[in-house]
Amino acid sequence: MMSTRVRAPNAVQSLDVFLQDLKVGTLVRTPGDFNAFSLDPAYRAIARPPTLSLSFRSADGGLRKDPKPAAHVLPAFFANLLPEDKLREAMEKHHAGAVRQGNDFDLLAALGEDLPGAVRVVPSDGSTTIAVQDNPREIKARFSLAGVQMKLSVMKNTGKSGGLSLPIGDEQGQYIAKFPSTNLVGLSENEFAVLALSEILGMDVPERELVEKSDFEGIPEEFNTLSTGKVLLVKRFDRGPKGTRIHIEDFAQIFGRQPSKKYDDASYHDIASALNVAISTDAALEFVRRLALAALVGNGDMHLKNWSTIYPGDGCAPAIAPVYDVLSTTAYFPKDDMAFSLGGEKSFKALTLDRWRKFANRARLPEPAVISAVEEVVSLVNDHWRQLPERDVVPAAVLSKIDAKIEEMSPVLDPSHVPKPSLANP
Numbered sequence: 001m002m003s004t005r006v007r008a009p010n011a012v013q014s015l016d017v018f019l020q021d022l023k024v025g026t027l028v029r030t031p032g033d034f035n036a037f038s039l040d041p042a043y044r045a046i047a048r049p050p051t052l053s054l055s056f057r058s059a060d061g062g063l064r065k066d067p068k069p070a071a072h073v074l075p076a077f078f079a080n081l082l083p084e085d086k087l088r089e090a091m092e093k094h095h096a097g098a099v100r101q102g103n104d105f106d107l108l109a110a111l112g113e114d115l116p117g118a119v120r121v122v123p124s125d126g127s128t129t130i131a132v133q134d135n136p137r138e139i140k141a142r143f144s145l146a147g148v149q150m151k152l153s154v155m156k157n158t159g160k161s162g163g164l165s166l167p168i169g170d171e172q173g174q175y176i177a178k179f180p181s182t183n184l185v186g187l188s189e190n191e192f193a194v195l196a197l198s199e200i201l202g203m204d205v206p207e208r209e210l211v212e213k214s215d216f217e218g219i220p221e222e223f224n225t226l227s228t229g230k231v232l233l234v235k236r237f238d239r240g241p242k243g244t245r246i247h248i249e250d251f252a253q254i255f256g257r258q259p260s261k262k263y264d265d266a267s268y269h270d271i272a273s274a275l276n277v278a279i280s281t282d283a284a285l286e287f288v289r290r291l292a293l294a295a296l297v298g299n300g301d302m303h304l305k306n307w308s309t310i311y312p313g314d315g316c317a318p319a320i321a322p323v324y325d326v327l328s329t330t331a332y333f334p335k336d337d338m339a340f341s342l343g344g345e346k347s348f349k350a351l352t353l354d355r356w357r358k359f360a361n362r363a364r365l366p367e368p369a370v371i372s373a374v375e376e377v378v379s380l381v382n383d384h385w386r387q388l389p390e391r392d393v394v395p396a397a398v399l400s401k402i403d404a405k406i407e408e409m410s411p412v413l414d415p416s417h418v419p420k421p422s423l424a425n426p
Helices: 085-094 104-111 187-200 268-278 281-297 353-363 367-387 389-393 396-413
Strands: 014-019 022-030 034-039 119-123 151-156 175-178 208-211 231-235 247-250 308-311
Touching (some): 014 104, 022 104, 104 119, 187 208, 187 231, 187 281, 187 367, 187 389, 187 396, 268 281, 268 353, 281 396, 353 367, 367 396
Antiparallel strands (some): 014 022, 014 119, 022 034, 175 231, 208 231, 247 308
């Protein structure tokens, strides 16, 4: 029996795209450094196919024509599967010689077996980019996580020694390890506490814990950081038992925006409207609740890639994905604003109920339900935040700023809010 031929990612010219085990299309490099994606005719022929992306669906529920070839970058859906900034630099360095710097197609070919969601891409000629076991020095980490923060897809090791390690070759990680910032003190603890607050509010939040950097084994030098402090470990909600994959996509993919445009050309009512149409009014109102929490704690980083849909079961119908990447940014950047406009305003202090009414009308959501959702979040946060055990791990200087932001924003979002003595005079 012949072994599978191993090819360097930069030598691959065509990639087959799979959703779970179903081939959905092909991605090819064309002359002049264009990248073109076409949906497979057999996939198009399926009466009710599992969803690759809402961006490929037309208004009547059918499939759109294939997107135009993209120059020097991958089509937006695939570009958003790749890491950004420092994490991308680290992965390119890790695959130096096989992946050219800044080349999307090379990097996707290298990481295609462990992408976010249920998408896999493999060379169309039947070869593989994964080094074989008899060349252990060539075996590389091949996970892809979107975003800019230094984070790794990791596995919990079984046995007496325990610990955490990177998936190598064709292994898959079940957790995302988010490493602390070198300049923003308590970032992991900040997110850990706000995730806990989100869960207390009844939101869908993945399992998480704070771990030590010393718990990790064999991190390649390219991914190691000079940062000190706790690492936030979060269970991947796009991975199920025994390595099963659950499809997800973020709103940069849904709206067809390149990662560099994740802060551009959108408003929060656009996301709410899309959720209302694609899923349900309840999903859009859950988005409102999460948005109100972001406004309360001062989270100015809820861009297109920090909101996602998930495709459980047969993968056909979307639901709103669990909460992720939530924290207070104003604890570090006091002048921060919302990532997008809400009712025409980005400034936190301008997010009065009148703005939420305008947002509701633009999103075509029932105004009373939107206002009720905002008021409910204000009430619940003020009931629970001060008693939340997880706040105790947040550095005092950061915690005091989050407390102050909640105190400042509560009457802005809900004029009827009466501060409790413990919140007004901690």
